[in-house]
Amino acid sequence: MVEDEVPETQYAWVGQDRVAYQVFGRGEIDVLFTATSGDAMDVRLYWPPYADFLRCLGSQARVIMFDRRGSGSSDRATGEPLPGWEQWADDARAVLDAVESERAVLFGMSDGGPVAILFAASHPHRTRGLILVNTTASYNPDAGSNTVVDDPLGLRDRTAVKEFVAQAWGTRTLAEIAFPDAIRDPAFLRWALASNRLAYSPRDASGVYAELTSLDVRNLLGSVRAPTLVVHREDCPGSFWITAGIWPSTSLARALPFCQDETFSSGRNRPSRGSGTSRSSSPGCTVRANRTVRSPRSCSPISSAQPNTCRRCVITPGAISWTATT
Numbered sequence: 385m386v387e388d389e390v391p392e393t394q395y396a397w398v399g400q401d402r403v404a405y406q407v408f409g410r411g412e413i414d415v416l417f418t419a420t421s422g423d424a425m426d427v428r429l430y431w432p433p434y435a436d437f438l439r440c441l442g443s444q445a446r447v448i449m450f451d452r453r454g455s456g457s458s459d460r461a462t463g464e465p466l467p468g469w470e471q472w473a474d475d476a477r478a479v480l481d482a483v484e485s486e487r488a489v490l491f492g493m494s495d496g497g498p499v500a501i502l503f504a505a506s507h508p509h510r511t512r513g514l515i516l517v518n519t520t521a522s523y524n525p526d527a528g529s530n531t532v533v534d535d536p537l538g539l540r541d542r543t544a545v546k547e548f549v550a551q552a553w554g555t556r557t558l559a560e561i562a563f564p565d566a567i568r569d570p571a572f573l574r575w576a577l578a579s580n581r582l583a584y585s586p587r588d589a590s591g592v593y594a595e596l597t598s599l600d601v602r603n604l605l606g607s608v609r610a611p612t613l614v615v616h617r618e619d620c621p622g623s624f625w626i627t628a629g630i631w632p633s634t635s636l637a638r639a640l641p642f643c644q645d646e647t648f649s650s651g652r653n654r655p656s657r658g659s660g661t662s663r664s665s666s667p668g669c670t671v672r673a674n675r676t677v678r679s680p681r682s683c684s685p686i687s688s689a690q691p692n693t694c695r696r697c698v699i700t701p702g703a704i705s706w707t708a709t710t
Contacts, residue, residue, distance in 0.1 A: 413489055
């Protein structure tokens, strides 16, 4: 994707439903990019750091992204309802078929991570690799430890989550929880909240996030055979359930058979070392992250909270790596 190029929004069919998708970039590898819920596909390029991030991916791979059914430009699901993450797997498969992609690297951020894991475990022949950023294998409150943690918003309670999101969706109240470091930028705040509102109505968003409290793919981790890179920031403020003590990214990395884990320190001005937890990778592909990093202050690779920090995911036929250096 070159400067000022905007990919065309097209549609794939899942039964009677249409799933909106975009394709751009070039490279030997296909990357299926899955952002967090509330991130509307059609406005991603309107935020310059997000556009730069996607262009970076598109300079080395063919990037495929879509709005799952019920969000953004896609239809609501018809027929017998499935849990949202199972719908996502069906949507992903339909989009990959529409663009004639046989295998792809799945890039899952936040709550896009567990559904990427589900797809990798259930469709190993379609999965070339996994990149999991600031995510977890379970948003189920019962998945965490028994340690008492600070949970002032009641994020361990499904009803509390539903009520909070219904009241705060698309407003500054939600932003103060989701990306507190970045809301100092008024332009980012306007764009992010508009994206939330375009993705879901408050009622629909409250249902989606309440449903997340039952999302748990821990039993599938041992079935993931694709090379995997797990990237996460220490004390990430925007990861609601992770901050509330539910199954952390470090546990996710330890449970995946072919995984490189990289933890970025939240220190603002000092180099830090990633944790570097790794196991042998699958034949023909390795996953790695750079060893000396200066971490972005935001948990997202698209925030302007630290504009002089480069966040780059490097994807080649032989390796997947992540750098965050100044």
